[in-house]
Amino acid sequence: MAQAAVGPARREPGPAGPVTEHFTRNVAGISLVELIWGLGMPVVFDSTFIPLFMLNLGASNLLVGLVPTLGSAGTALSSLLSYALTVRLKRKRRMLIALHTVAAAPLLFIGLLLFGVGIRPSTLAVFLCAYAAFSVAIGLVLPVWQNYIVKIFSERRTVSALGIMMVAQSAARLAGSLYLARIVEQYSFSAEGTGLVFTLVGGLFFGGSFPFLLTVEDAAGAGESPTAARHWSSVRAVLSNHAYVGFLATDLEYYALTVVIAFYAGYATRFGGVDPAVASGLFVALVCVGGVAANGVLGWANLLDLRGKYLLAKSLALVGVLLLATGWGPWTFFVSSVLVGLSRGTRGVVFAPAVKRLSGQSDATLYFSVAPLLLLPISLGLPLVTGIFLDSARGLGGAAYQVTFLAMACLAAVGLFFSSRIPRDPPREGR
DSSP: OOOOOSSOOOOOOOTTSHHHHTHHHHHHHHHHHHHHHHHHHHHHSSOSHHHHHHHHTTOOHHHHHHHHHHHHHHHHHHHHHHHHHHTTOSOOHHHHHHHHHHHHHHHHHHHHHHHHHOOOTTHHHHHHHHHHHHHHHHHHHHHHHHHHHHHTSOHHHHHHHHHHHHHHHHHHHHHHHHHHHHHHHHHTTOHHHHHHHHHHHHHHHHHTTGGGGGOOOOOTTOOOOOOHHHHHHHHHHHHTOHHHHHHHGGGHHHHHHHHHHHHHHHHHHHHSOOOHHIIIIIHHHHHHHHHHHHIIIIIISOOSOHHHHHHHHHHHHHHHHHHHHHTOOTHHHHHHHHHHHHHHHHHHHHHHHHHHHHHTOSOOHHHHHHHHHHTHHHHHHHHHHHHHHHHHTGGGTHHHHHHHHHHHHHHHHHHHHHHHTSOSSOOOOOO
């Protein structure tokens, strides 16, 4: 995976630079953000709660598949706007905080609406609109956040720093998912229960945006004022970076797992004899357990190189998806949840540093913005096609889900293949 010549290699600041002098402070700041946001993440990211909430409202599998589709479309279509809003900024911390707080607003809205008017025939449509707005806001957040968290650390310590951050997030997600299971057990999917869930999550996301104030950023390489022609030239440079484009192909497995997460809770409750409270809470808790293991061993301890991390995690995730396809019993859902979490957790500590390294840029926001656009055909179409298939093959019962999981296993295997093409020793940035 040779470094493409897409701009000057980033030079690390000297010993007194922010990325070396403030390592502990920066780790604390980003970890506190992820700790607070992590408490609410089981509801909206890798969620089994939302599919079950929608099924309880009478949604079809097509509409359930629309949720990850909205997430992908909103993220991809607003990602370049995120770049345009921030490319001229020498310091991006204030914008990062502002975008995080904006993302909390749609969740607070739907939570308060459920408290105020209860569940009505229009609730499903209103929820989908609110989720679409949330997805657009997350699309604005992600490129800036990904660039920020790799820029405030030296290359040598980035993976370890992100490992600590993701351990904090995964531990919080574990706690949040267990609490979510208790809420579902007590309130089921009533207006009171779901209103409480979404209001709490919106409040956590809003308040959890401000610990970024603890961090210290390096403004080197920012503050440009590119023209439209230079914008297009920059995009073409990104697209000509074949190592970067090839690396993105490893994410085929990521989107296959997104489909699995969207539908396996419905499969478990309808055909696997699993209680909805278990599927909405414990499944996500086990995903978090896998994430904590990956963040600790492959992130914080930094075991294995980039290629080794991906091969191990994606191989185990492939085993987990194949287990779901066997239909051997409820235990397969639990084991698969852990293995899926291992893969998601590994991506959390590897993806951003890898993109940053391949970009060769001091500010890689454009690379993070282009990634979801390049993968949009897969991320947009895969959940919708799966939902349509499951609705049309309803007469097959649980077998339709097993066929779906086999198809996702094939796609995950393709992502694993591209992971095997990552060199053992990825190029280091220039100094």
